[in-house]
Each structure stands twice: as structure tokens, then as C-alpha cells.
Amino acid sequence: MTSTSSAAPLSPGSPGGAGASGPPGTSTAPGLPAIPSQTGRGSAPGVPQPPRRTAFAEGVDRLRASATTEPGRLRIIGALLAALVVAFGAVTAWQMTDRSSAADDVLHNSQPLSSAAADIYSSLADANTAASSGFLAGGDETAASRERYQKDIRNAAAKLSAAATNSEPDSEAARTIADLNERLSEYTGYIERARANNRLGFPVGGSYLRLANETMQDRMLPQAEKLYAKENQRLASDYADATSYPWAAIGLGVAVLGALGWAQRRNYRRTNRVLNHGLVAATATATVVLLWLVAGQSFARSGLNDSYDHGIRSLNVLHNARIASLKARGNENLTLVARGAETVEVNGEVVDAYDHDFEGDMNTLGKGLAQAARLADDQAGKRPVTSAVGGMAEWRSRHKEARAAYELGDFQQALARVIGDKSDKPTGECFDAVDTALKTAIGHEQTEFTSAAEDGRNAMTGLPVGAAILAVLGAAGAVLGIGRRLSEYR
Amino acid sequence: MRAMRGGVTMNAQRLPRSWRTGLRSLRAGLRGWGGVGAMAAVCALAVAFALLLPLTQSRGDGVPRTGGQGVARGIQANVAAECANPQDQSPEPSSLDGPTISAIKARKDRRLIVGVDQNSYRWGYRDPNGGRSAELEGFDIDLVHRIAKDLLGDANAVKFKAIPTNQRIPAIKDGRVDMIVRTMTITCKRLADVAFSAPYFLTGQQVLAPKSSTVKGYDRTLGGKRICTAKGSTALDKLTADKAARTAPAATADIGTTVPSQLDCLVRLQLGQVDAVVTDGALAASQAAQDPTVELKGDTFTTDYYGVAVKKGANDLAARVNRILERYRQDGGWQASYDKWLSPTLGSRSESAKPPVPRYK
Numbered sequence: 001m002t003s004t005s006s007a008a009p010l011s012p013g014s015p016g017g018a019g020a021s022g023p024p025g026t027s028t029a030p031g032l033p034a035i036p037s038q039t040g041r042g043s044a045p046g047v048p049q050p051p052r053r054t055a056f057a058e059g060v061d062r063l064r065a066s067a068t069t070e071p072g073r074l075r076i077i078g079a080l081l082a083a084l085v086v087a088f089g090a091v092t093a094w095q096m097t098d099r100s101s102a103a104d105d106v107l108h109n110s111q112p113l114s115s116a117a118a119d120i121y122s123s124l125a126d127a128n129t130a131a132s133s134g135f136l137a138g139g140d141e142t143a144a145s146r147e148r149y150q151k152d153i154r155n156a157a158a159k160l161s162a163a164a165t166n167s168e169p170d171s172e173a174a175r176t177i178a179d180l181n182e183r184l185s186e187y188t189g190y191i192e193r194a195r196a197n198n199r200l201g202f203p204v205g206g207s208y209l210r211l212a213n214e215t216m217q218d219r220m221l222p223q224a225e226k227l228y229a230k231e232n233q234r235l236a237s238d239y240a241d242a243t244s245y246p247w248a249a250i251g252l253g254v255a256v257l258g259a260l261g262w263a264q265r266r267n268y269r270r271t272n273r274v275l276n277h278g279l280v281a282a283t284a285t286a287t288v289v290l291l292w293l294v295a296g297q298s299f300a301r302s303g304l305n306d307s308y309d310h311g312i313r314s315l316n317v318l319h320n321a322r323i324a325s326l327k328a329r330g331n332e333n334l335t336l337v338a339r340g341a342e343t344v345e346v347n348g349e350v351v352d353a354y355d356h357d358f359e360g361d362m363n364t365l366g367k368g369l370a371q372a373a374r375l376a377d378d379q380a381g382k383r384p385v386t387s388a389v390g391g392m393a394e395w396r397s398r399h400k401e402a403r404a405a406y407e408l409g410d411f412q413q414a415l416a417r418v419i420g421d422k423s424d425k426p427t428g429e430c431f432d433a434v435d436t437a438l439k440t441a442i443g444h445e446q447t448e449f450t451s452a453a454e455d456g457r458n459a460m461t462g463l464p465v466g467a468a469i470l471a472v473l474g475a476a477g478a479v480l481g482i483g484r485r486l487s488e489y490r
Numbered sequence: 491m492r493a494m495r496g497g498v499t500m501n502a503q504r505l506p507r508s509w510r511t512g513l514r515s516l517r518a519g520l521r522g523w524g525g526v527g528a529m530a531a532v533c534a535l536a537v538a539f540a541l542l543l544p545l546t547q548s549r550g551d552g553v554p555r556t557g558g559q560g561v562a563r564g565i566q567a568n569v570a571a572e573c574a575n576p577q578d579q580s581p582e583p584s585s586l587d588g589p590t591i592s593a594i595k596a597r598k599d600r601r602l603i604v605g606v607d608q609n610s611y612r613w614g615y616r617d618p619n620g621g622r623s624a625e626l627e628g629f630d631i632d633l634v635h636r637i638a639k640d641l642l643g644d645a646n647a648v649k650f651k652a653i654p655t656n657q658r659i660p661a662i663k664d665g666r667v668d669m670i671v672r673t674m675t676i677t678c679k680r681l682a683d684v685a686f687s688a689p690y691f692l693t694g695q696q697v698l699a700p701k702s703s704t705v706k707g708y709d710r711t712l713g714g715k716r717i718c719t720a721k722g723s724t725a726l727d728k729l730t731a732d733k734a735a736r737t738a739p740a741a742t743a744d745i746g747t748t749v750p751s752q753l754d755c756l757v758r759l760q761l762g763q764v765d766a767v768v769t770d771g772a773l774a775a776s777q778a779a780q781d782p783t784v785e786l787k788g789d790t791f792t793t794d795y796y797g798v799a800v801k802k803g804a805n806d807l808a809a810r811v812n813r814i815l816e817r818y819r820q821d822g823g824w825q826a827s828y829d830k831w832l833s834p835t836l837g838s839r840s841e842s843a844k845p846p847v848p849r850y851k
Contacts, residue, residue, distance in 0.1 A: 340654035
């Protein structure tokens with residue numbers, strides 16, 4: 001306290017003249033000779049010739065000695081402040097680089113992979129549906145249905161090989177993909193056998209189609225679902241990485257501001273001067289970095305969370321609904337292919353196995369659409385879901401009529417009500433409507449996801465570099481500010 | 491029992507001979523070693539009597555017992571007649587309209603509702619390339635059209651319903667169909683639930699394998715092979731029973747492959763997942779018709795008859811169907827249908843190639 005007041009009268013003269021340009025020169029030039037003079041004053045005369053000591057021990061001794069004088073303390077404070085500010089910048093840059101790259105992964109890596117997995121899943125289910133529709137039509141199979149099947153198989157194969165490139169060798173995902181690849185060739189083999197026999201008019205073609213369907217529904221689709229779930233897990237973990245708060249950086253930022261505040265208060269108490277330009281500049285940059293960090297991260301979080309809530313969650317629900325509708329359509333076709341060849345017992349009543357599966361798939365579709373309607377947050381997202389719900393209701397009622405015709409023994413009518421022309425009011429029309437609506441909804445949510453996720457990621461743009469530059473400036477400010485004070489001790 | 495009775499008869503035949511021997515020796519003994527000989531003869535006689543007495547008694551006991559057995563066997567034969575020849579339990583042919591037929595004729599939609607199969611090639615199936623008008627066709631379908639024609643005067647007055655195998659009896663019992671014409675074997679167990687017409691087709695379990703296969707039939711060539719059967723089929727019952735009894739060839743064969751429908755067995759066979767299929771000869775023939783590289787191996791090793799199933803108690807309908815079947819056989823309709831659908835795979839010399847001769851209750 002007394003030293004502060006004794007130092008105070010010294011300072012008023014010096015700040016005006018050497019203020020701006022003096023410190024770098026003055027702070028180092030007087031600093032270096034000052035230390036030997038001080039140590040010489042304190043210990044050199046008393047100690048005759050001590051044994052050689054390590055540089056570190058000497059350094060510590062010097063530091064301890066310097067801490068007893070005000071310039072020495074100032075030097076230590078300056079060094080510590082600079083180090084803290086630089087550390088703050090470095091940690092901020094590092095943590096934000098991590099988050100930004102995780103956000104980038106969400107946008108450009110894991111979400112596309114998850115969507116590719118969903119694509120594999122739906123392509124396979126769609127191929128199965130197209131194959132059974134074509135089979136039902138027999139020799140009348142349309143070019144459109146054949147092309148649809150071929151496109152689906154090509155798409156699934158291409159996406160599978162892309163997924164294989166992106167998966168770690170020997171990982172579970174890689175094994176799942178390999179298994180799917182193997183089954184895919186098995187599946188297409190069955191389909192071709194079914195087709196060939198069907199063209200010859202042999203009912204064994206129907207048995208092959210049922211075998212193909214079983215391979216698809218019981219073996220391949222569960223694997224594809226697993227792959228999809230796995231990619232979604234990766235996506236979720238990227239999300240978690242991108243949206244986690246950078247506590248280390250925030251904590252350091254608060255510590256830096258605290259330390260700068262303390263240094264300035266100390267300065268004020270000792271010199272009675274309110275502002276030390278360098279320290280103020282350091283405080284300002286640290287504050288900017290901290291605010292930028294918190295705000296940027298919050299914006300990024302909200303953008304990413306938005307993209308998750310409104311994009312990914314809707315996408316998951318919609319993908320699952322679409323697959324349920326594809327499965328339902330496949331099973332509806334299969335009821336007419338199998339014609340009672342397979343039955344299951346439900347509550348003591350024997351029912352057609354495929355019709356039973358159809359009902360289950362339709363229930364899944366209904367639940368999925370209801371959930372999608374709840375999740376859809378804007379008109380553009382709600383519209384296709386509403387139209388899918390309408391299509392599904394119509395599908396259900398038409399299916400009931402087709403089923404009634406089948407039960408009455410009118411196979412031709414039943415067939416017409418399932419795959420017939422527009423004039424027959426077939427269920428196929430409703431399925432197409434549901435499928436188109438769901439595809440539109442998926443496209444919309446995909447756009448929503450991309451824009452929200454991009455907003456989120458952009459909120460972090462420049463933060464790592466900016467934090468680094470500002471931290472260096474802040475550190476310089478702190479050093480200059482302390483240097484100004486030191487120069488007063490010349 | 492029979493051996494014992496044989497023994498008794500032999501002793502009885504020997505008896506007079508010993509009598510004669512005894513008398514002769516008596517006379518000889520009187521001449522020479524009279525006393526000793528006579529004594530010996532008497533002793534021999536006594537021994538003979540003592541030995542024979544229980545036998546005659548047991549024979550006397552045996553008579554009523556044999557009679558009792560005969561009665562018991564007679565009763566068994568009656569029970570067996572119901573269960574050994576289920577195909578002979580149908581009523582005599584008749585052209586009278588009973589309540590069932592009247593109800594069918596009184597329908598607003600005057601059509602016969604018949605449960606059929608749509609996946610049995612050459613029996614009841616729909617040609618997938620027939621386009622929109624693809625009609626059901628096959629041996630069973632021909633019969634249905636004939637029944638409709640004779641019963642309602644219009645061969646097309648039929649509503650066909652595809653009925654799964656395990657739904658045939660429930661469909662009849664619930665009245666969803668008037669009759670089932672769907673390669674349905676007449677069995678005692680089924681007779682408890684439905685009534686059958688007289689048999690219209692003779693078949694039996696048979697082995698189907700690739701032409702190049704070493705399998706020659708239901709014999710030791712099938713040992714160690716993988717056999718496919720349909721779930722709940724007569725074939726599976728037979729194989730399971732044979733395996734449990736360690737009867738060849740089922741004892742060493744792998745009968746683990748079972749499929750929902752018999753036609754799925756052809757798929758397994760073509761994919762090389764099994765070596766042979768066991769099913770009704772008629773259905774095996776329908777499979778062979780879809781693949782020129784497989785054939786029926788050996789003869790049928792059981793005897794089964796297909797019949798038209800109707801509701802239990804609908805005797806008027808069963809009797810009418812029997813009358814129609816009778817005419818169908820006589821006017822060559824049956825044979826023409828056989829030649830068209832089944833002769834290519836079953837052949838004209840098969841035991842199935844002629845309609846079975848019916849016997850009525």
C-alpha cells in the first residue's frame with residue numbers, strides 16, 4: 001500500500017512522452033540489465049562462490065528474487081496475462097475447429113451416409129415391390145415396372161459399394177454391407193428364375209417369387225435397417241460433438257477476463273490511473289473472443305439442433321414410413337401371387353400370411369405418418385404428409401374391396417383392383433400417391449436439414465482463426481500495457 | 491396259437507394209430523411174451539391216455555376261445571372297414587335333389603361355390619400369361635365344370651375360391667364353400683369332419699428326384715439323402731413315422747427340410763438344397779411337368795384316393811356327385827381330362843391312368 005502511493009508521484013511525468021513507441025524498447029532494454037542489478041544488490045556480495053547450479057534452479061531463484069520488487073512482479077504478471085490470453089485463443093481455436101469439423105461431418109459426411117443407407121434400404125424394398133407387381137402382371141409386365149426394378153437394383157448396388165468404401169474394414173458395418181451384397185445377387189437370381197418360370201406358365205415361378213420375397217424381407221431388409229441405424233448412430237455422435245459446449249475455452253475466457261480485471265484494478269490502486277491502454281485493449285479482445293465464442297456456438301447449436309429436430313427426426317420417421325408402405329405394397333401383391341399358399345394363425349384364426357403382414361405394415365405406416373405430421377413444422381412439410389395420409393386411407397378402403405373380391409373367388413376383379421388400369425381404381429394408384437407424397441416430404445425435410453445445418457455450421461465460420469488472431473492481439477496488448485508500467489521504473 | 495392248434499391236430503391223428511399199434515402188440519403179446527407184452531401195452535396205453543387227457547381238455551377249452559377271437563376279429567374288421575377303406579364310405583349314386591342341392595339351386599346367384607387350388611400345375615392353376623381373362627384350368631377344374639354342368643345345367647355356373655391346404659376342412663365346416671375339389675385325400679380322420687364322394691383318383695406317395703440322381707424310389711437308394719416334404723402333409727407323417735420306427739430308407743435320410751407348400755419343394759430341389767421330394771404321386775407329377783430334368787422315381791409306396799369333399803350330412807350332394815362321377819367315367823370325360831392334363835407326366839400305364847372303381851356304403 002505504501003509502495004503504491006510512493007510510486008504514484010513518479011508516474012505522472014512519464015506517460016505523456018514515451019507512451020506509444022517507448023515500451024517495446026524500454027521494457028526489454030531496462031528489464032534485462034535491471035535483473036542482474038537487482039540480484040547483485042540482493043545476493044551477489046554475500047555469496048562468495050556457490051557451486052554450479054542448474055539453469056532451472058537459477059531461474060527460479062531469479063524469479064523469486066524478482067517477485068520481491070514491483071518491476072519484477074509486473075514482469076511476471078505481464079507474462080502470465082499474455083500466456084493466459086494466448087492459451088484462451090488457442091483453446092478456443094482448437095475446440096471450435098473440432099466442433100466446426102464435426103458440423104461439417106454432419107453436413108457432408110454422416111448425414112449423406114445415413115441418407116445413402118436409407119436409400120439402400122428403400123431401394124431394396126422398392127425393388128421387391130416392383131418385382132412382385134411385374135410378376136403379377138405376368139406377360140403384361142410394363143416397361144415402367146421392369147425399369148423401376150432394374151433402377152432400384154442398380155441404385156442399391158451402387159450405394160452399397162459406396163457405403164463399402166466409406167466403412168472401416170472389418171467393422172460391423174463392413175460385414176453387414178458384404179452380407180447385403182452377397183444376398184443381393186442371390187435375390188436377383190431368384191427373381192429371374194421366378195420371371196422365367198412365370199413366362200413359361202409354371203406356378204413354380206410363384207414359389208421362387210415367394211422365396212425371393214422371404215430373402216428380402218427376412219434377411220436383407222433387417223440388415224439394411226441395421227446399416228441405417230448404424231449410420232444414424234454415427235450421425236448422432238457427430239451431432240453431439242458439434243453441439244457440445246466448449247467449456248474449456250469458456251472457462252479460460254472467464255479466467256482471462258478475471259485476471260485482466262485484477263491486473264487493472266491492481267494498476268489503478270497503485271497508480272491511481274484508471275485506464276491502461278494495453279490492458280484495456282487485451283480485455284476488449286478477450287471479451288470479443290468470449291462473446292463470439294458463446295454466441296457463435298449458441299447459434300451453431302440452435303441451427304444444428306434445428307436441423308436435427310426438423311430435419312433428421314422427420315427424415316427418420318419419413319424413411320421408416322416409406323419403407324412400411326413399400327413392404328405393405330409388396331405383401332399386397334404377394335397375397336395374389338401366393339393365393340393362400342402360406343397361412344399364419346392369429347388368435348386361433350388361420351389367416352393369409354401375406355395379408356396379415358400387409359395389415360401390420362399399414363399400421364406401421366399409419367403410425368409413422370401421424371408422427372411425421374406432428375414433426376412437420378411448416379406448411380410445405382405438412383402438405384405432402386397430409387396427402388400421404390389421404391392416400392393411405394383410400395388405399396385401405398380399396399384394399400378391402402380387392403380383398404372382398406378375392407374372398408368371393410373373383411380373382412380377375414381382385415387382380416384388377418390391385419394392379420389394374422386407372423378405370424379399375426386399383427390400390428396401386430393409392431400406393432403411388434403415398435410413395436410420391438412421401439418422396440416429396442423426404443425431399444423437403446432434406447432441404448430443411450441442409451439449410452439449418454449449414455446455418456449452424458456457418459455460425460462457427462471464422463471463429464477458430466478469429467479467436468487465434470484476437471488472442472495474439474490481446475496478448476500483445478497485455479504485454480504492452482504492463483510494459484508501460486515497467487518503463488516508469490527506469 | 492395256430493402252431494399249438496396244429497400240434498393238437500397231429501396228436502389226434504396219431505391217437506388211432508397208437509390204438510392200432512396197441513391192439514396189434516396185444517395180439518402179438520398174447521401169442522409170445524403175452525403177459526409182459528400185455529403189461530407193456532397197458533402201460534403204454536395208460537401213459538398215452540394220461541398224456542392225451544390234458545390236450546383234449548385244452549382243445550375243448552380252445553373251441554370257445556377261438557370263437558371269441560373270431561367275434562373280436564369281426565368287430566375289429568368292422569372298425570377297420572371304416573378306417574382301412576375310407577374311400578368306400580360314400581353313399582350310393584342318386585339323382586334326387588335333397589335339401590342341400592335345393593338350397594344351391596334356390597340361390598339368387600345360381601352358382602356352385604367350390605374350393606380349389608390355384609397353384610397346382612395341371613390340377614388347378616391359372617396360366618399367368620393368360621392375361622386378364624386367365625381362367626383356372628386343370629384336372630380338378632375340369633371335374634368342377636362337369637359337376638356344375640350336370641347339377642345346374644351350366645358348366646360355368648361356378649364360383650372358384652382359392653383355399654389353402656389347411657383351410658379345406660374349416661371352409662367346408664363354415665359353409666364358405668359347397669364342396670372342395672382340391673387333390674384332397676380321403677382319410678378316416680377327415681371323415682370325422684366332412685363327407686366325401688366316391689374316389690375319383692388313385693394315387694400314393696411317390697419320390698421325385700433329378701433324372702441323373704442315383705435315387706431309384708422309396709428304397710435304400712434314398713438312404714442318407716436330404717428329402718423335402720410339405721408341412722402337415724401325408725408324406726411328412728409317413729416319413730416321420732418311418733424314421734421313428736427306424737425303417738429304411740427314412741431312418742438314415744435327412745427329413746429336416748419342410749416347406750409351406752409342396753411346390754416349394756421343387757424350388758429346393760432345383761436349388762440343390764435337397765436330393766429328393768416325397769409327395770402325392772399326382773402332385774409330384776405336376777412338379778415334374780414344370781421341370782424336364784426331374785422325374786418320378788419308383789412306384790407309389792402308399793395308396794391314397796382323392797375325393798370331392800362336402801359338408802358332413804350333405805348326403806344328397808355326395809350321392810349326386812357320385813352319380814355325376816359315374817357318368818363322367820362312363821362317357822370318357824374322365825379319361826379325356828386325364829389324357830389332357832396328367833398323361834404327359836404320369837403316363838398312360840400308371841395305376842392312376844384309369845378311374846378307380848368305386849364301392850359305396
